[in-house]
Amino acid sequence: MKRVLITGANGFIGRHGLPLLAARGYEVHAVYLKGDKVNGAQAHWHQADLLDSSKVSQLILKVRPTHLLHLAWFATPGEFWNSPENLRWVQSSLGLLQDFAINGGQRVVMAGSCAEYDWSDGYCQEGVTPLTPATLYGASKHALQCILDAFAPQAKISAAWGRVFFLYGPHEHPDRLVSYVARSLLRREPAHCSHGKQVRDFLYVEDVADAFVTLLDSDVSGPVNIASGEAITLKEVIFKVADLLDGHSLVQLDSVPPGENEPELVVANVDRLVKDVGWSPSWGLERGLNETISWWKAHL
Secondary structure, three states: OOEEEEEOOOOOOHHHHHHHHHHOOOEEEEEEOOOOOOOOOOOEEEEOOOOOHHHHHHHHHHHOOOEEEEOOOOOOOOOHHHOOHHHHHHHHHHHHHHHHHHOOOOEEEEEEEHHHOOOOOOEEOOOOOOOOOOOHHHHHHHHHHHHHHHHHHHHOOEEEEEEEOEEEOOOOOOOOHHHHHHHHHHOOOOEEOOOOOOEEOEEEHHHHHHHHHHHHOOOOOEEEEEOOOOOEEHHHHHHHHHHHHOOHHHEEOOOOOOOOOOOOEOEEOOHHHHHHOOOOOOOOHHHHHHHHHHHHHHHO
16 A cells, blocks of 8 residues: 655645545545645545654654655745745754655655756756755755755665746635736736746646656656746736736736846756656646636635
8 A cells, every 4th residue: 555644735735636646546644734624635634743853753653654745844925035944844854754764665755946946047957957046945945855865765765856836726825926916806906016027937736736746656766847848927927817807907017126136037847747757737827827716716
């Protein structure tokens, strides 16, 4: 029996991965700290503070997972980039990894970030683009990935690292771009945005979760970009939302400054994801935006 422990199970990505793991035959053990369990999920739920090493050890001993999908991290918008909480999550993740390996773990996938890359390159490819993160968040993720790569062969476990780019969808934090614009226009309020010329790589959250589950269920090792591989300007995304909500007149470009040192271009090369993992997206942008808008209509 494949027994998976998934952290951040009621979070933005994790909640979408639960049914996908069950469908692939995993006995799913879902870890959460606060909030509600996901209704209808075929999972055994465990409430635990992953920053408490004794609780982590107890949890691993109780579940004895064969697989680990580690998604939990500190991710509050506007705070996570340079928060000292990142250091605590590196430490707790290493403890989780050690306990997993010692107690019979076989395969681990952890969530990384495009913030590990040197964004001045713009086009991000595993093993090619320099890894010189500009934030404590990116540096912390990269440090954890380096240790995972070195530790896995010694511990005789299989390990992969999914670098997430830009995602959107139901349950997203309300201050993130797509959700902010959708909420503003649904309320018939102005959506204050920057110039919108920044080029990004967006992927719907259910696709992100599916890519992680597919990666976990494979034997691919090392870093893998989890993204669409398609470049689109923020302005295009904003106005696609406006098209769906008849809200062009409410969009106010250039009404807020772009983020400090915000790069012009961040797009993923997805060759490893497509060719090695054998995964490609199921959701197009318009369909994903429609689903996100529908969710916000029910949750305003």
